[in-house]
Amino acid sequence: MKYLIILAHPNSASFSSSLIKALSEHLANKGNEVKIRNLYEIGFNPVLSADDFSSFADNQTPKDIAIEQEYVKWAEHIIFAFPVWWGGMPAIMKGYIDRVFAERFAYEYVDTGSNGDGLLSYLKGSMICATGLSSEDFEDSQNAMKVIAEKTIFGFTGIKPYKQLFYGSIPVVSDETRKSYIENAIREFSE
Numbered sequence: 001m002k003y004l005i006i007l008a009h010p011n012s013a014s015f016s017s018s019l020i021k022a023l024s025e026h027l028a029n030k031g032n033e034v035k036i037r038n039l040y041e042i043g044f045n046p047v048l049s050a051d052d053f054s055s056f057a058d059n060q061t062p063k064d065i066a067i068e069q070e071y072v073k074w075a076e077h078i079i080f081a082f083p084v085w086w087g088g089m090p091a092i093m094k095g096y097i098d099r100v101f102a103e104r105f106a107y108e109y110v111d112t113g114s115n116g117d118g119l120l121s122y123l124k125g126s127m128i129c130a131t132g133l134s135s136e137d138f139e140d141s142q143n144a145m146k147v148i149a150e151k152t153i154f155g156f157t158g159i160k161p162y163k164q165l166f167y168g169s170i171p172v173v174s175d176e177t178r179k180s181y182i183e184n185a186i187r188e189f190s191e
Contacts, residue, residue, distance in 0.1 A: 046095020118158020
């Protein structure tokens with residue numbers, strides 16, 4: 001399997017970064033191909049601009065978007081990994097989705113009454129989220145994020161939902177608990 005992991009955390013020592021490092025090593029050791037796009041590390045510009053819209057209207061794709069779209073085309077499974085800030089994904093992750101999952105690449109409209117037809121149906125999709133809130137306190141936001149992922153991001157683009165993992169109380173749990181979260185993620189992707 002070809003895994004593309006989109007990571008959005010500015011701290012390379014963060015829980016999210018540690019989890020993705022361990023998960024990617026596990027997946028590679030199982031014979032999978034894994035590519036990680038750390039959005040902060042590559043300096044991804046998350047702002048969908050008027051120039052982007054002009055380029056798309058002229059059937060041109062801005063270079064930075066085209067690079068990311070090639071990674072998506074390569075993949076069979078895309079994993080979005082990020083901390084939950086203010087009840088949602090970091091702006092850089094949202095901007096990645098806004099810019100990379102463009103019309104005629106990720107979806108197209110087939111008629112005026114259409115909600116769009118997804119063009120990425122060859123992909124499986126997963127989300128791995130870390131939050132400072134406890135699982136109980138985060139439950140409503142977690143449910144909302146699942147709906148957003150399954151119905152809009154994945155649903156609109158045709159991506160088949162696979163896993164949505166949420167790990168809570170990251171700043172206050174023990175190192176052993178964080179380790180158990182990482183082990184859980186590895187188990188979830190071993191099925």
